[in-house]
Amino acid sequence: MSDFSGDYIKPELMACCGAREIEDNNVVIVGTGFPTMSANIAKYTHAPNAVLMQESGVIDAQPKRPALSVGDPCLNPGAAMIGGLVDIMGMLLQAGHVDVGFLSGSQVDRFGNINTTVIGPYEAPKTRLPGSGGANPIGCLARKTLIIALHDKRRLAHKVDFITTPGYIDGPGAREKWGMPENTGPHVLITNKAVLRFDKDTKEAYLASYHPGSTIEEIRDNTPWDLQVSDSVHETIPPTEEELRALREKLDPFRMISIYEKKGYV
Template identity: 45%
Template sequence: MSRGDATDSDESVDYTDTELMITRAAQELRNDDTVLVGVGVPNLACNLAKRTHAPDLQMIYESGTVDSNPDALPLSIGDPVLATGARSIVPMYEGFSRYLQGGRVDVGFLGGAQIDKRGNINSTAIGDYGDPTVRLPGSGGACEISSNAHRTLIIAPHQKRRFPESVDFVTSPGYLDGEESREDLGLRGGPEAVITDKAVMKFDDDGELYVETLHPGVTREEVQAATGWEIRFADDVTATPTPDADEIRLIREELDPDGVYTGGGD
């Protein structure tokens, strides 16, 4: 869905919801960050950041490639293109033990079927665990990422079924019952932002989500209607910065020219 246009100098730029999510996620990344990343939107966000404001960003993929610089879009974490220009290729075990559990990963990207108001993620089961309505794929490496990365970024469509007040099952811990409960368990870091197709949300000092920015054309009422609890808005809530012409060119011409993850392409 096209959300309108961004302005780069005098040039009007059309963009989609997905492209806005990619560019906003990229802005959360800092130069010199080490990021544990998968495919899809997180991969596009990391590669966009590396080509713009964070040239020294280092990407680690779950398959074990360290400091990858893929020259084409990877279609899975096992895609051989991830070995392109990589500093090293290690067993998956070492990627999780030495790098992630060892505290060497700054940022992890996550998503899930449910995300609650404290950033807890469910990718295990909808409904009762013993007799679920839907059995989901499970954690994979998500629990390890959420427990050990210094910051986690969550990307998901903004739908009421995805944002209940409390998840049915905590697959990947956010701030649990509050920020102190995470610290009590000895977990590193915590979720830093939730980026959706409607808004960017951050966490307050007690580990509860609030809306920091609204995407252009999105109202508070739309966000509230798509959220399963009475969500708070920042006192100075502003519009989410929109993509510029160079970011859109990089996404469409270099990072995902066939629209595999953005839905564009020729």
């Protein structure tokens, strides 16, 4: 049996941080990559009764490798149900049954708004991005949203160029003003340097923990707003042997997660 203690890469730490935010019996909508790995780490460790589903309609998939898309055939064998988009986004999400939505974005701001539409002005953008997919309704309607992002001044923003998926928009009361359910919104922002949480009064992201190898000063220097630091800030707990065993032996035996190192998640 392998000993994984003390042996991990930054993307594995990020996946484990996401897993720790999922509670037993949660209903979770996940995409591919980090969200799927995080949700399944949780299911194989502390949240065996969590119900995981893809927006494509698959519920409680049992993949033998990381899925390459929400429609990847590896999600189908052994799944509890193979439905469709309307089943997930209509019957479950719009009905208020989803506890956790797990998202990522090309640009994320201090209020947890996510941009996957354009970089630069909408009418004449520098870059066009793929758009919302299911991210907008997930961010609007899930009870809490978990966000994964790279931690630099290109990916984090004081204000996003375009709100594809609303977080707390421009502060307290904004979600309710625009008709979103009460007690919903971003819960945590996990980056390759830190874990940021959202202040219950200001709704702005603050530093909760810094990953091993990072410093508070480095993180603040790479954040484009005046990042506040929790009084209880601490070093992020490294992946446990149980978490790494679930990830490497059950979920990602070919270490496909290492591709994120090449994408800058270091």
